[in-house]
Amino acid sequence: MSKRIQAKDVNVYYGDFLAVEGVNIEIEPRTVTAFIGPSGCGKTTFLRTINRMHEVIPGAHVKGEVLLDNDNIYESGVDPVNVRGLVGMVFQRPNPFPTMSIRDNVLAGYKINGRRLSSRAADELVEKSLTGANLWKEVKDRLDQPGSGLSGGQQQRLCIARTIAVEPEVILMDEPCSALDPISTLAIEDLIEELKEQYTVVIVTHNMQQAARVSDRTGFFNIAGTGKPGHLIEYDDTEKIFSNPSNKQTEDYVSGRFG
Numbered sequence: 001m002s003k004r005i006q007a008k009d010v011n012v013y014y015g016d017f018l019a020v021e022g023v024n025i026e027i028e029p030r031t032v033t034a035f036i037g038p039s040g041c042g043k044t045t046f047l048r049t050i051n052r053m054h055e056v057i058p059g060a061h062v063k064g065e066v067l068l069d070n071d072n073i074y075e076s077g078v079d080p081v082n083v084r085g086l087v088g089m090v091f092q093r094p095n096p097f098p099t100m101s102i103r104d105n106v107l108a109g110y111k112i113n114g115r116r117l118s119s120r121a122a123d124e125l126v127e128k129s130l131t132g133a134n135l136w137k138e139v140k141d142r143l144d145q146p147g148s149g150l151s152g153g154q155q156q157r158l159c160i161a162r163t164i165a166v167e168p169e170v171i172l173m174d175e176p177c178s179a180l181d182p183i184s185t186l187a188i189e190d191l192i193e194e195l196k197e198q199y200t201v202v203i204v205t206h207n208m209q210q211a212a213r214v215s216d217r218t219g220f221f222n223i224a225g226t227g228k229p230g231h232l233i234e235y236d237d238t239e240k241i242f243s244n245p246s247n248k249q250t251e252d253y254v255s256g257r258f259g
Helices: 043-049 080-086 102-112 119-132 152-165 182-195 208-214 238-243 248-254
Strands: 005-014 017-027 032-036 060-068 087-090 170-174 200-204 217-223 230-237
Touching: 005 043, 017 043, 017 217, 032 043, 032 208, 043 170, 043 200, 043 217, 043 230, 080 087, 087 152, 102 119, 102 152, 119 152, 152 170, 152 182, 182 200, 182 208, 208 238, 217 238, 217 248, 230 238, 230 248, 238 248
Parallel strands: 017 230, 032 200, 032 217, 087 170, 170 200
Antiparallel strands: 005 017, 005 060, 217 230
């Protein structure tokens, strides 16, 4: 598992509006990359291009190439559903299916895709996925209870378990801790560190301290003004981005002079 991600001259549109322009980036396997920048600069929009979630919005489209180990996910004939199986997404707010049990939430990806498992295989997958999300010990005695009954931090880890159950190569996280308390945030950050042993992880965060704590490399996005496209201004090792950035815009942002 785990794939290299490359974006080549990627432009992202909402209808005729160019939202993100000219992104070129290479993300190594088994690393954590953080995207930072002010609101509206395109970091989440670009994140959603990596698993073709952007196209869910009517009129939205992408020009350029996004490669997973040299395979262009925007090549003609590529099924977006297959892409989303390879590249999982964890959203800003925990979103377990409210009518499903904890167990069924973990298995939801299999059921949605029409994949069948024996009862024993399903039990093994549930335990493996919840263990991978550092949640098994907390919920193993209440798997048949609703996932919506868990705490916010537990719900987010349940969503991560649901994501890794379908065995993706890449995990995208859109501000995964913004709705969580500090203790739950720490649990998710510790989990991100463990996940990179098997997956390529890309997160969007407004918390620069979090980016500094969890990521190996950081990309800074910015925007010239309302109605202008977002740009990837700088992408480098996280330590360099926060201690000695090459671009004045990056320096101003991480030092708190704007944003």
